[in-house]
Amino acid sequence: MNLVLNDGSPDLSENQKLVMDLLERKSGPLSAYMILDELRDSGFRAPLQVYRALEKLISIGKVHRVESLSAFIACSHMSCEKLGVTAFVICDKCENVQEVSDESISLFVTDLAIKTKMKAAKSNIELHGLCDGCQNI
Amino acid sequence: MNLVLNDGSPDLSENQKLVMDLLERKSGPLSAYMILDELRDSGFRAPLQVYRALEKLISIGKVHRVESLSAFIACSHMSCEKLGVTAFVICDKCENVQEVSDESISLFVTDLAIKTKMKAAKSNIELHGLCDGCQNI
DNA sequence: ACAAAATAGTTATAGTATAACATAACATAC
DNA sequence: GTATGTTATGTTATACTATAACTATTTTGT
Ligand SMILES: [Zn+2]
Ligand SMILES: [Zn+2]
Ligand SMILES: [Zn+2]
Ligand SMILES: [Zn+2]
Numbered sequence: 333m334n335l336v337l338n339d340g341s342p343d344l345s346e347n348q349k350l351v352m353d354l355l356e357r358k359s360g361p362l363s364a365y366m367i368l369d370e371l372r373d374s375g376f377r378a379p380l381q382v383y384r385a386l387e388k389l390i391s392i393g394k395v396h397r398v399e400s401l402s403a404f405i406a407c408s409h410m411s412c413e414k415l416g417v418t419a420f421v422i423c424d425k426c427e428n429v430q431e432v433s434d435e436s437i438s439l440f441v442t443d444l445a446i447k448t449k450m451k452a453a454k455s456n457i458e459l460h461g462l463c464d465g466c467q468n469i
Numbered sequence: 470m471n472l473v474l475n476d477g478s479p480d481l482s483e484n485q486k487l488v489m490d491l492l493e494r495k496s497g498p499l500s501a502y503m504i505l506d507e508l509r510d511s512g513f514r515a516p517l518q519v520y521r522a523l524e525k526l527i528s529i530g531k532v533h534r535v536e537s538l539s540a541f542i543a544c545s546h547m548s549c550e551k552l553g554v555t556a557f558v559i560c561d562k563c564e565n566v567q568e569v570s571d572e573s574i575s576l577f578v579t580d581l582a583i584k585t586k587m588k589a590a591k592s593n594i595e596l597h598g599l600c601d602g603c604q605n606i
Numbered sequence: 607a608c609a610a611a612a613t614a615g616t617t618a619t620a621g622t623a624t625a626a627c628a629t630a631a632c633a634t635a636c
Numbered sequence: 637g638t639a640t641g642t643t644a645t646g647t648t649a650t651a652c653t654a655t656a657a658c659t660a661t662t663t664t665g666t
Pocket of ligand 4: 601602
């Protein structure tokens with residue numbers, strides 16, 4: 333029995349908290365092995381510890397995998413737990429990643445699913461290019 | 470001097486042709502190592518032969534990389550050489566992949582780039598789920 | 607306390623991709 | 637035709653990403 337009054341977000345294990353905190357501190361995308369290296373001092377020894385924590389964090393929408401970077405990033409919205417449809421906009425020069433989550437994105441995904449007769453489960457939308465700052469250098 | 474009247478598509482090397490032909494024959498996505506295995510009889514020995522051929526084929530728009538599958542697929546449009554903006558719709562059950570390329574997709578990408586002040590270079594749009602056929606089984 | 611179930615640790619291995627260097631093929635210039 | 641620079645290829649080794657299989661520990665309900 334788990335009689336705790338909370339906001340509905342599930343409790344995280346120690347490892348999950350460590351990974352979550354790290355991703356929030358860094359704010360940018362990190363590979364699983366970067367995470368492993370950063371957390372060695374906290375007791376991490378093997379990739380699986382990272383991947384298992386990530387699996388959980390991804391499943392509850394607190395972390396996203398950026399496919400084209402093979403990297404993981406903290407959700408910047410507090411909300412992907414519910415919506416789940418976001419796009420990532422990635423500057424190939426400064427490596428900044430913005431997470432975009434608005435009506436137009438979910439609408440686009442919905443339309444695409446209808447048009448292709450798919451029951452959509454998951455989407456990856458990633459845009460690469462040069463950010464505002466990096467265009468003018 | 471290369472005095473050949475052609476349609477403008479660049480000549481492909483032997484290795485590039487072998488990879489291209491294979492991807493067209495199979496029509497579905499193949500990993501680089503599947504390609505390597507299929508082409509051993511044609512003289513391929515090492516991953517780099519595959520990756521180098523793929524790099525060229527991708528650069529001219531005849532092949533796409535499906536990020537979320539770490540796999541490669543022949544372009545189904547004859548046209549990505551010019552447009553370049555497509556979406557992939559992937560059934561997680563039967564593994565069928567549709568390539569979708571229309572106005573609404575390029576419009577979406579253009580809008581997203583403007584909204585985020587990005588000079589877009591490349592987009593990955595991938596939708597996973599169940600295709601029409603696989604929903605009713 | 608005990609059994610069942612979930613969580614975590616460990617070792618080994620599979621799968622994906624590139625670096626670094628050696629070789630060969632092809633073109634242009636002398 | 638030989639030299640020279642350039643591009644394409646081949647080869648070996650290695651880096652990076654991810655999971656399988658198994659063991660040990662902790663947690664939970666009875
Ligand atoms: Zn998010
Ligand atoms: Zn930038
Ligand atoms: Zn295409
Ligand atoms: Zn299907």
